[in-house]
Amino acid sequence: MSCMILNTLEDSCATVRKKIFPHGYRTELKELLRIAWPIAIEGFLEYAILSVSLLFCGHLGKESLDGVQLANTTINVVGFSVIIGLTTAFDTLLSQIFGSHNKQDLCLILQKGILIMLLACIPIFAVFVNTEYLLILVGQNREVAKLSGQYVTIVIAGFPASVITHALMKYLQCQVRCV
Template sequence: MDKIIEAQPVSVLRQGTRRAAGQHFTIELNETVKLAWPMVLTQLAQVAMMTTDLAFIGHIGPEALAAAALAVTLYLVSFTFGAGLLAPIAPLAAQAYGVGNLLVQRALCTGLWAALLLSFPIIAFAFRGEQILLAFGQAPDVARLAHQYLFGLAMPALWLQAIRNFMGAVGRSRSCGSHWP
């Protein structure tokens, strides 16, 4: 066999290596697309919901639209902090899943409890939303409307983030109701 390899020109050997690398890349790309496609659809659905929400709020009037924009901006500060603290769910779940450990589901439960606990300071932050916006010089009517809008955002968004981190980590981004391997 060594004689066959030696008899072939180096360019032929490089082509075979490139072909194998190309096939490996194609396989990896296909697997990544299979995993990412449901996440892409979820993200697009969220954008569609936000667009619809803004379209309806925009018909109410400019003050309501400004209030929604301020509320979401104020909320994103706390949500980004909470999502950062929930990020370790993915590597912990992926590691446990990779070795077949039963702690996979514990990673999700811990993430959901963490999301619940993180929601309390965010809710407390939302209780002070009007005062915070007034301190930043916003109009009182807009600050009051934004304050009302903040209450629907706190806990559900962090729970969804915890579940999304977990499902992506175990390769089950299709649906939460799928069976475990």
């Protein structure tokens, strides 16, 4: 009797396992991980830049920590969210053009996209430069607003490189190349 129950249980488990993990899933999983791990590491390292500065400023005092956190929030909301939104257009356009095997149009779309994203940096930089005044205007502490403004102004120097990096990542991803 117990052998029949064990056999039935094993058969049920095998059926469930086959439904959850269909034949050939391991090769697909390996390919997915081969493509995805560099992108995941890049994303982690990109956001680690802001987190590491937050950790270091935590040792300087409460106002420094507040200023850096407010600056990071401003950078993410005003800067990176706009740029990431613009790069989502690359997912569709570049993949479609790559599928048509037209390498010249692929490069042209990349160049136009980078130009559009760099032009989008102009209003973003206007907000970044005026971050201190905007934060004071909405009622933030003057010292915290000053520290945030200084931090965000320094980030302006590296922001165009980050914009180009996002565009190039999408360019390589559409060709199923590891970034």
